[in-house]
Amino acid sequence: MPITAFLDALGEKSVGGYGYLKLxxxxxxxxxxxxxxxxxxxxNWYDHGTDESGNLYDLAELTARGNHRKDINGYIVKMMNENEIAKEMLTKRAIEPQVIHLDIAKIPLTDFMKALGQEHPVAADGDLRIYNTPYDSSVKGxxxxxxxxxxxxxxxxGANGGIYDLAYELTGCANKSELNRYIAGEMNAFQKKQTPKLEEKPPKPKRKMRL
Structure with missing residues (x-):
């Protein structure tokens, strides 16, 4: 399987290169x-930042998170299949680009946790808030x-990071555009629930005509 195809499934596009070398x-x-x-x-690939190099499997090991680390081959197949399904959907019907007005990276994680159904942490200590793990219902606090x-x-x-890393643990998807849509969708649905509905006023009684 070409490494370039796997990178495409991760949402990464080549930004340059020369001949058969892609950057x-x-x-x-x-x-x-x-x-x-x-x-x-x-x-194969080479990382100028760390002097590491390797094949497709080695690259997948570096990008896999959570339970995917236990089955790298399964992770590769999953990412490739999901990418093919997404491509097929795009070719079958025209999809209007979704405009996301949120600055995803700046969304407070506590707000995102509320959107995931955890209104309050189970404990707090200074700047720290303790929650039940949202991507594993068997783990508490x-x-x-x-x-x-x-x-x-x-x-x-030991998993850690920001909002994108948490969304990855929840979805298993490493495509940033898809993660943006997922996070925005969860936040929009939560905000709609929080918006109080305007009470409908009863219609005014019609005036009776006097003769």
Whole structure:
């Protein structure tokens, strides 16, 4: 399987290159410049930021999170299948681009947790808010949100990050556009529930004509 196809499934597009060498932003790191080079001839990659290199499996290991780390082959297949399904949907019907007015990265994680059905944390300690893990119903009180940094950490699995990382754990999707749509959808649905409905006023009685 071409590494470029897997990167496409992750939502990463080549930003340059020469010949059979393609340049990408590393999907597992937030860099200011593109440092990942893919050799499409040999089907391997090299990271100029860390001097790491490898094949498709090695790249998948770096991008997999949560339970996907336990089954890298299954993770690769899942990402590729989901990407093919999305492409098929786009070719079958025209989809209007969705305009997202939210600044996703700045959404407080506590608000996102409310949208996920956890109105209040189970505990609090200074800047820390403790929640039940939203992506694993069997785990209670292991997710810690720092309201000052707006970051979270799962004390059981070690998973951590910002709102995009949490959305990834919930959906298994690494495509940023899809994550934007997912987060915006959850927040919009929550805000609609919070908006009080205007009470309908009873119609005014009609005046009777006097003779």
């Amino acid at each position: 990408y932003y590393a999907p597992y790191r937030d860099d200011a410049e593109a440092l990942l080079v893919v050799d499409t001839k040999m089907n 292991t997710m810690v949100v720092n309201i000052r940094t707006n970051l979270w950490r799962d004390t059981k699995t």
